[in-house]
Amino acid sequence: MWTAVYLATSLDSATKIEKKLRDEGFLIKKQLFSRDGDEELYEILAPEFEANEIQAALFDLGII
Numbered sequence: 001m002w003t004a005v006y007l008a009t010s011l012d013s014a015t016k017i018e019k020k021l022r023d024e025g026f027l028i029k030k031q032l033f034s035r036d037g038d039e040e041l042y043e044i045l046a047p048e049f050e051a052n053e054i055q056a057a058l059f060d061l062g063i064i
Contacts, residue, residue: 001047001048002029002045002046002047002048003045003046003047003048003051004033004043004044004045005044005045005046005051005054005055005058006043006044006058006063006064007033007041007042007043007044008030008041008042008044009039009040009041009042010040010042011040011042013042014030014042014044015030017030017044017058017063018030018044020061020063021044021046021054021057021058024057024061026046026050026053026054026057027046027047027050028044028045028046028054029045029046030042030043030044030045031043031045
């Protein structure tokens, strides 16, 4: 099952985070979560069993 591990505020940001996590060896996908006018939120999704490791990687990479 896929679970959200991060919310990015733009497609560019989501794409950069997706690439960094894939470079770390994680299975990642992104999808549009919400759009309000010009503002967009994207979910960074990962398999549930990797969520804790990905949270640690996001911290180590300086994303969160």
